[in-house]
Amino acid sequence: MLKKPSIPKGTRDFGPEEVTRRNYIMNIIKQAFSLYGFQPIETPSFENSETLMGKYGDEGDRLIFKILNSGDFLSKVDTEIYTEKDSNKITSHISEKALRYDLTVPFARYVVQHQNEITFPFKRYQIQPVWRADRPQKGRFREFFQCDADVVGSTSLWQEVEFVQLYDDVFNKLNLKGVTIKINNRKILSGIAEVMGAEEQLIDFTVALDKLDKIGEEGVKKEMREKGISENALEKLQPLFSFKGTSEEKLNNLEKMLSTSEVGIMGINEIRFITETISKLGLQTANLEIDVTLARGLNYYTGAIFEVVAPDGVAMGSIGGGGRYDDLTGIFGLKNVSGVGISFGLDRIYLVLEQLNLFPETVSANTKILFINFGEKESLYAMEAISKLRKSQIAAELYPDEAKMGKQMGYADKRNIAFVVLAGEKEMNEKAYTLKNMKTGEQFSLNFDELKTAIK
C-alpha cells in the first residue's frame, strides 16, 4: 500500500467551491480595476535571480524560492567553491532563476524592459500568485495570490484620490460595508522625526509607532527608549498619543506640531488634498481615516501610505494596503518614475466574507440539472435535450452510467444539483420530461420548452 500523497506545507488544494468563491472576489476586483482604467499584464512565474535578489532585504533573499539549474548543474561549480560546502556561496552557482516573491519588483522590471512600448502614465493591474519560503501559519501561505494596481509616470494626487474610491467601490461591491481606509504620508513621519530630532532613528521610530494598536502608548515609548530615542524627543511626540477628531481637526493639530518642518507640511498638504476631495466626492460605504501611526514598509514608500482594515468586530488585520514610491524603477536603471499603487489581500478578504456570510448563494459553478441514465435509447433522448439546454447557457449533465436510481439520485444530492430529469420510455413516447425539484421533492411532466422555463 502506497503512502497517501500530500502537498508541500504552506500550499493548498482548492476544491470547486473555494475556486468559485475566490474567482468571485477576483472578478469584482478585476472589473473595478478595468473601470478605473487599469490594464492587465502578466509576468513569468520565475525571474532571473539577479532581478529579485537584493530587492527585499536579507530576510527577503532568504525567503525567495530558488530553482535548481537543469542538467549537470554541479559541473559549473569551481572545485574551490564546491569544497567549502557553504550553502549561501554555492546557491548562485547552481541556481539562476527564482520564483516571484511579489508583483511589484517584476512590474518595475516590466516597465523598464518595455519602456519604449508603454504609454505613460501607465496604469496596470496584475493578479498572479507569488511564493515565499516563510514559516507557514494560520492565514500565511507559501503560495498566495496578490492583486495589485499601480500607476507609474505621474506624481498627481488625483491618483491617490482614485485609489481611495477604488477601495470603496470594491468592498462595497463585495457587500463588505464599513471598512476603514487608513491613510498616512511618509513625509509626515519624516516631519515628526525631524521635529523630534530623531531623523537618524526614523526607521526605529516608525517601527515602534506602528505598534501603537498592539502594545499601547507605554509599550511604544518603552521600545523607543530602548532604541535610544531621548525623553525630550518623546515629549514632542506626546500629542500623537491623543490624536483624535475629524480629519480637519487632526490636520490642524499636526500643522501646529510640524510647523517648523517643511517636509512635514508638505505631507499634511498632500493628505489634506486627498481627504478634502474625497469628502466632496463622497464614499459609498467605506470610511477614510488619517492614521499617523501607519508605516507599512516605510523604506519603500515616499508619499501616501494606505491600509484597509475590516469593519469593526472582525479581527483580521489589514485586508489591503499600498502607497506611493518615488523611485521604483530606479533599481533597474530608469530614474525619476514615480509610482503609486494598492493591493488587495485575497486570502484575508475570503476569510472575512466567509466569517460574515457574505458570499452570495448564487456563487456556484454548479450543474443545474441532471438527467437520469435509463439506458442507451433514453440517454440519447436525454442528450438531445441536454445539448439544447447548454446552448441556452444552462449547465446540464447526463449521469454517465445506467446505475441504480438510488445511486444516481445520491449523486445529484451530494453535488447539490437543483433539478433532476427522469425520462424513460413513457416520456420518450410522449415527448415529455419528468422534472423533479430536489429541494421540494415536487415532480412535473413537462415538454422541452416548459422544462427550460421551469429551471431558469
Added chain:
Amino acid sequence: MLKKPSIPKGTRDFGPEEVTRRNYIMNIIKQAFSLYGFQPIETPSFENSETLMGKYGDEGDRLIFKILNSGDFLSKVDTEIYTEKDSNKITSHISEKALRYDLTVPFARYVVQHQNEITFPFKRYQIQPVWRADRPQKGRFREFFQCDADVVGSTSLWQEVEFVQLYDDVFNKLNLKGVTIKINNRKILSGIAEVMGAEEQLIDFTVALDKLDKIGEEGVKKEMREKGISENALEKLQPLFSFKGTSEEKLNNLEKMLSTSEVGIMGINEIRFITETISKLGLQTANLEIDVTLARGLNYYTGAIFEVVAPDGVAMGSIGGGGRYDDLTGIFGLKNVSGVGISFGLDRIYLVLEQLNLFPETVSANTKILFINFGEKESLYAMEAISKLRKSQIAAELYPDEAKMGKQMGYADKRNIAFVVLAGEKEMNEKAYTLKNMKTGEQFSLNFDELKTAIK
C-alpha cells in the same frame, strides 16, 4: 548604467492586449466546461518531488524544474554523496519540491488525497500554468497554461461523446469553424499489432505509424523495418495506408482486418458507438474523423484517443487532445478508477485565432473615455462625472496631470481610447461636457445623460 533587465528564456511577459485575448479564449473554455458539468479545482504550483518524479519517464524527470531547499540545504548532504559531485545523485538531497509538469498527475494526486470528500464520477476542470525545462523554440515555452477537463470514476462511453461535443462547442464559440476532431482507440492499435504479430513492438509500431502524415507510407515502412518489424507483418498493415471513406466504411474495413483480434473488435465497437451517436446528435461546425494512425503518448491511454487539428490551410499541428486512461490514480495507490479527459492548447489556439483574424474587436479591457485635465476645479467636475460613469460600468479615466493638451490627446490616441471629454470653466458653468469622438473627430456639447447615452 545598469544592464537592461530581461526574463528567463522560454518565458513571456504578456501585455494588456495579450492578457485580454488569452482571457477571452480561457473564458469561453471555462464557460463550456461549466455548462458540461465540470467543476474547477486548483492545485499548488509546486508538489513534493516524489509526487512528480518517475511519472513522465526519464526525459520527463530531466525536464521537471526542481526547487532548491531553503536555508542551509547542504548541511543535510552526506559527505560521501557530496564528495562524488554527481548532479543526479545530489538532487534529491538538496531539493524536495518541484514545479508542476502537467495537470494530470497533480489531478490524480488530488483525487487520491481527497477521495473521501469527492462525489464520483468526478468531473473537474483545471486551467493553470505548468513548467518544463524544455529547449525553447517557436511555440514551445518553459511556462505555459494547460486547460484540462477530466472525468474519473466511470467507464461510460457517453463521456467520450460529450468530449466530442465539447470540442465542437468551444471551437464554434471561438468562431474557429471546420476544425477536425480525430479519434482513435488504443485497443485498435493493440488489435493491429496483434494481427501483425508485432505485439512486442507495439510502441515502435505506433510511433512509426504516428508519423504517416509527415514521412509518408515509405518512410513509415522504412522505420518499421529498422525496428525489426517483419515484411510479413508489414503486408498485413498495408490496408491502413489506403484507409479512406466514411466512418462507417472505415470501421467495416477495420472489422475485416481485425476480425481475429478480440481487443481490436472491442476498440472498433467503442469508436462505432461514439461516431454513430455523434452523427445522430450532430455537430455544429467541427468534423469528426477516425484516424487509426493517431497514437499520442500511447503508454498512457487505454481507450479512446482524441486530437483536434486546425481547419484546412492553417499549419499548426494539434490544438487539443486527450483520451481515456484506465488506471491514472493507481500510481498513488487508488486502483480501478477509470478516467477520460481532454485538453485545449491555449498558445496554439491563440496563434490560430490571430492568424485567421478571429479575435472580436470588442475583446479589449480598454478605457472607453478619457477626461482632459484642465486643473483642480475642472478635475473635480470631471471626477464627479467619472464616478457616475463607472457606476454604469463604463471604464473612464481622468488624465492625472494638467499637462499640455497635445500630450493628453496623444495619450488618448496611443491608448486607443474612443472618446475624450473636454470640460473647462465654460462647460462647468453650463453643466455640460464637450465630447470628442477620437475616430471621426466630431465634437458635441452634451449634458451628463446625453454623454452616457452617446458613449454606450
